[in-house]
Amino acid sequence: MLKRITVRGSIAGTRRDLAxxxxxxxxxxxxxxxxxxxxxxxxxxxxxxxxGRVINA
Incomplete structure (x- = not known):
């Protein structure tokens, strides 16, 4: 099974941060x-x- 994810952009940080x-x-x-x-x-x-009632597991 192939799993491919494409990131088109980020609203926070720089390209280096995203990388x-x-x-x-x-x-x-x-x-x-x-x-x-x-x-x-x-x-x-x-x-x-x-x-803020979503539990982080």
Whole structure:
């Protein structure tokens, strides 16, 4: 299985910062925890994000 990710830009930092962040991810130093749910729950998720109630595992 091929897994390809394309980064088109960054709203924060320089190109060098972005290259460093991508290098850290490629080295396995970045871990993302995700949860999926129905689109009907999007407003609840945004409210929890705004209130700082999203748990980082």
């Amino acid at each position: 460093g962040a991508i290098a850290s991810a490629a080295e396995g130093k970045v871990r993302a925890t995700t949860t999926t749910g129905p689109l009907s729950c999007v407003n609840d998720v945004l409210e929890r994000l705004e209130a």
